Amino acid sequence: MNEQLMSQAVDLMVAGMGFVFVFLIILVFATLLMSKLVLRFSPEEPATPTRTPRAKSSASPSVDPDTAEAIKKAIAQYRSRHKK
Amino acid sequence: MNEQLMSQAVDLMVAGMGFVFVFLIILVFATLLMSKLVLRFSPEEPATPTRTPRAKSSASPSVDPDTAEAIKKAIAQYRSRHKK
Amino acid sequence: MNEQLMSQAVDLMVAGMGFVFVFLIILVFATLLMSKLVLRFSPEEPATPTRTPRAKSSASPSVDPDTAEAIKKAIAQYRSRHKK
Amino acid sequence: MTLWTGSGLFNIELGQVVMIAVGLLLLFLAIRKGFEPLLLVPIGFGGILANIPEAGLALSAAENAIHFAKPQVLAALAGALDVAYQAGQAVTPEVKEAFKMAYNDAGYSAVSAANSIAQDNGYGNGMLYNFYTVVIGSTIGPLLIFMGVGAMTDFGPLLANPKTLLLGAAAQFGIFGTVIGAALLDWLGILEFTILEAAAIGIIGGADGPTSIYVSSVLAPHLIGAIAVSAYAYMALVPMIQPPIMKALTSKKERAIKMEQLRPVSKKEKIVFPLVVLIAVVLFLPDAAPLLGMFCFGNLMRECGVVERLSDTAQNALINIVTIFLGLSVGSKLVADKFLDGQTLGILGLGIVAFGVGTACGVLMAKLMNKFTKEPINPLIGSAGVSAVPMAARVSNKVGLEANPQNFLLMHAMGPNVAGVIGSAVAAGVMIKLLG
Amino acid sequence: MTLWTGSGLFNIELGQVVMIAVGLLLLFLAIRKGFEPLLLVPIGFGGILANIPEAGLALSAAENAIHFAKPQVLAALAGALDVAYQAGQAVTPEVKEAFKMAYNDAGYSAVSAANSIAQDNGYGNGMLYNFYTVVIGSTIGPLLIFMGVGAMTDFGPLLANPKTLLLGAAAQFGIFGTVIGAALLDWLGILEFTILEAAAIGIIGGADGPTSIYVSSVLAPHLIGAIAVSAYAYMALVPMIQPPIMKALTSKKERAIKMEQLRPVSKKEKIVFPLVVLIAVVLFLPDAAPLLGMFCFGNLMRECGVVERLSDTAQNALINIVTIFLGLSVGSKLVADKFLDGQTLGILGLGIVAFGVGTACGVLMAKLMNKFTKEPINPLIGSAGVSAVPMAARVSNKVGLEANPQNFLLMHAMGPNVAGVIGSAVAAGVMIKLLG
């Protein structure tokens, strides 16, 4: 049994949780400030909605899902045949 | 000329081939036993035929080969154009 | 200030540019010779035109661009949906 | 005869049999039960490899030399390791034990010297030992995984609602509460821990694999096997551990709270955010720089839109390669004399406490915030603050749907979920600063 | 002037000219004739790079220092390498030779010390030397290739008919028969070999690239160039070497034997099989653990179905990266003084014997088994037991079709084919156990 362990653990918790909260609270304000600045200095940029996480790679949705499904199968079939 | 080399080589062959056979015979029986146990304890699982080595990735065969071929060409063409 | 630096720099330029020219002139003649030899000993090979840098991967151009475009979109759409 | 006396069957020890069974169990959990298979398959397999008798795959050259214990080699090692042993002296188990302990306690130079001598005498480092040294000993492995995770993380939901960072902070009580728990076990005389070991065990509460491996490799490398296994196993169990706690701490009405739709976030905000985090690290916690630096780097590559090639590689080829080696390396620490120990049971027990405390604190913090904010906050998203991305956010969503079938919390829970990653990395930095 | 006296034309030796021609020949065989190009293109190119005069790409820092032989550097090296040389003494070819021999015979510590001194004096390791040290010296390269091969191997046909493992055993006579052949050449006074060299040469009969490189890197690193070239060249020649032997040992009627269709194999069997092999290794042959362990690990990743990402990477990005460096590293051993030697001719001659003996023993074993089993066994599938996956199985199929156009042996031959890989790895383990 280590005499000091409990006090060390408590110290660590106080310092640790204190710092985690301080750091993340600072980050909250820094983020709010950053967003405000960004939006002020470039208001014209078309915003991407939060819902589509990989908006970059999503193509236009003009291909209907059935076609996409058919192509998906064809690609899988092609791969399974031609893969070495 | 190394006096002992031939006897060392013969010893190595006897020990080596002996061990290879012992090991692989054990493996034959272990495999047979394993297959029996696996099939007993999970008889319901739909078995995959040996002929299709990459059954996992093969999609449903409902797309006819001509379509697949056309798509294959289109993909290749697309790649050759858009690859940096 | 380094007394010798300028003379070292001039020496380096003379040796360097001299060697670069000698090496690349040799390479011009070696390349011309190589091309001549290659073409003499295998005149029948169908030459690939210089214009298509990645001839290997380009498929037959029988798929019309519109189809290719549609497929391209479908692939992008498929990827954006199914990528983990 | 050499073949028989050198065979596994002739030499195997009980501990190795048990550890091989543990390895098979991990493979079973990973393959059949779907417990974080990307890590637990390599860890389990590495654990089996590490326990193959006589093969010494997880041992250094010097450890292999000590295992085979030829008198003249031991005599050569005695000088480097400062063990009292003369050439010709009988090699008793006690002598071997003395060499092992001397090696474990030796500093960097003495270890180098001993390995050099062993290599002079024809012994080599085991394959897994080499993997461990390169991938974990250098800390590069967990950092590259973290870079890849950064390249896969979308901070959009967090940016739309930065307050949720506080939920990621509250859930870190799981980490420090577990440290207290370890101290309590020590105080009760049940198990013995040092503060370094207690801190490394606590990090399991961060619910984040690479952070756990990174911290334990710095603070308590001998526990890395048990800590990593515990962390990944409980991350897989999040859908079972969290819901009862979440339901116990909330009323049905609270669980049914609908949150407002998140505002769209611009691409520019997403690009600048990792730099904001980085600057905060620069200013306030340099010791979190390796972890959060690589994380932000990965995220910047993802969002900046001009280095797609690098971002793709960081998310695929590179992270996969590192995962294979990282898993095998962690597995190399699943050797009997380090794993079959009361401490491991303690670690497994404390690990589940860590997840529970983190979940509870996240939920309670969310309830508290709900009291003080205009727009409503569903307390269920608090539990996602433990990280375990994206499992914990899905759990929030599922429990929310049970209370109100129109209540889609997934996106709202992603905010605290990624905040939890940052929170654990900050906690890791504090621990390394204060103890490392 | 330095440019001219330091140029290749001024310094080139005959041996280097010959070795560059050998490198170009390997490239020709690989590119025009399709001889295992994935390995022989990097090996051939590496061979040319290794023989660039004065560049020292395949030499260590100390070897480079000895090559340039500045008196004060040699004086500094003399202590570390225990050579009698005083500062100021004339640098004769004999002195340089003495330093080279001392370096080659030096142990691990002396080599480290000599390289340290050379680096203090501004010499560096050549690029290919670094590749060799990291990729082959550590044995990691062949093991990762083997992991990738495991991830590409389908054990289905073997599981459907486990008896074919015996064909993979019989074909290993090629390995040990070649050891006897090498001993015979030594006994006849034609060439000189040690038992280590004989064993390393024998492994060519395993018809398996990474196994050959692994074994020769452990038992006889100075022969690795000739052995790897021989192994890959004859693997490419399998369609020419095997058919005459197969036809000579079988009647047309035997070759026309139709085998019963293989039973379907369940996914679960495929998952458990690599673990069965691993447990057998644990129990009986720990020395095969690195090779078979990585092979089984790759196969488990393939079959378990929950780590597709890792399996794909092991089969593609990772194996390709390793192949590039492994090939260049093997090529670094194609230097004149190590390759232009009677032993290389002996190795090339013995290599073809190895393939022939392995093929013959496989066929004979299949004939024997056909006598004792209910269901018919076509002896042609025996030749596939040498491994050389999948070439040897295709040869069995082709020769079978010649005898009977309805006789599709490909799947039946895949069983012994992959069994041959296991068999050679076991043989490798035995050799390393008894001699390593």
Add this chain to the structure above:
Amino acid sequence: MTLWTGSGLFNIELGQVVMIAVGLLLLFLAIRKGFEPLLLVPIGFGGILANIPEAGLALSAAENAIHFAKPQVLAALAGALDVAYQAGQAVTPEVKEAFKMAYNDAGYSAVSAANSIAQDNGYGNGMLYNFYTVVIGSTIGPLLIFMGVGAMTDFGPLLANPKTLLLGAAAQFGIFGTVIGAALLDWLGILEFTILEAAAIGIIGGADGPTSIYVSSVLAPHLIGAIAVSAYAYMALVPMIQPPIMKALTSKKERAIKMEQLRPVSKKEKIVFPLVVLIAVVLFLPDAAPLLGMFCFGNLMRECGVVERLSDTAQNALINIVTIFLGLSVGSKLVADKFLDGQTLGILGLGIVAFGVGTACGVLMAKLMNKFTKEPINPLIGSAGVSAVPMAARVSNKVGLEANPQNFLLMHAMGPNVAGVIGSAVAAGVMIKLLG
């Protein structure tokens, strides 16, 4: 308290603030302005990481130990580094400075010893220091990038018109002219340079990233940050730097010259060409062997058609992985005391001179050749000889189109463009031969 006294805000120095701003500027240029983002994003980010106060990510273990300057550790280091310091002596800034200088001047063995001692005392190498050592210190990083570039290069246009190699030669005046420029600055007393530094700065004129990094890592590693940043920045600025010079040196009529269509080039010529280059290197310039050898190897893999797997990996996964680490490693040299220096300004100034001189000489050489050849040569393709592939060739094309809308010079300019890569590598080899 430790948290505050160890925080960045408490410890940050002005130089670090400035360098972090420089890192952010590089990120801005890369992301918003599209300046060679594949390299400048990792370099900029690495630069920020390297300047995090107290984190020591870019420092070796010994440098970290000196930074924290515990008396007993310094006493242990004093022996290895040959500094006059006794245990107990006060640690003044002068003492720390003395240790730093001793470390920077120490040879390979002394550095090893010092790092060993620091590791014994619990200090470790920073993450970026490790990256730098493995990726650049060993020279492997730039060489692998060069292999990948080789695998992406099509020599077809060059083979159709080998004379354009001379344009690639002429443009190397940019390199050596810059060396003269550096000597001039030194002679004028404005800045001080050694010949090694002058040569390393000159290589910026090669307009080739990996060559610049390779040469400066060999000749002047302390300048690598400024040189790499300068090289990549000016490569990105090629569309702005070149056109005025091209227009000033040519008449509208010359710019409108139409060139004959290039002959088709056979696959075989493309396969043999890298081997021809390699043989020329073997015979004439062994010191260019690492760079041009890897370049030709990459190109052979591309063209030979039988190792598509390896070629694809060299062009994608491998080059991307190396790029990430290479960028971070270069960034690690963007530390205040090495970068914030008059020399850096000199390097930035000389770099643009280098590009200008190279462009001008290429154009003038093309005008000269146009006088002596039957078929017309548009002088605009001369500027592409600086390399900066494919940017410079596109610039030639664009300026050509301005003068004559029917004049497509892109393919004609690709010849000198890739010739410029060979030319700079040759120049690099000459410099290393004469100075290295």
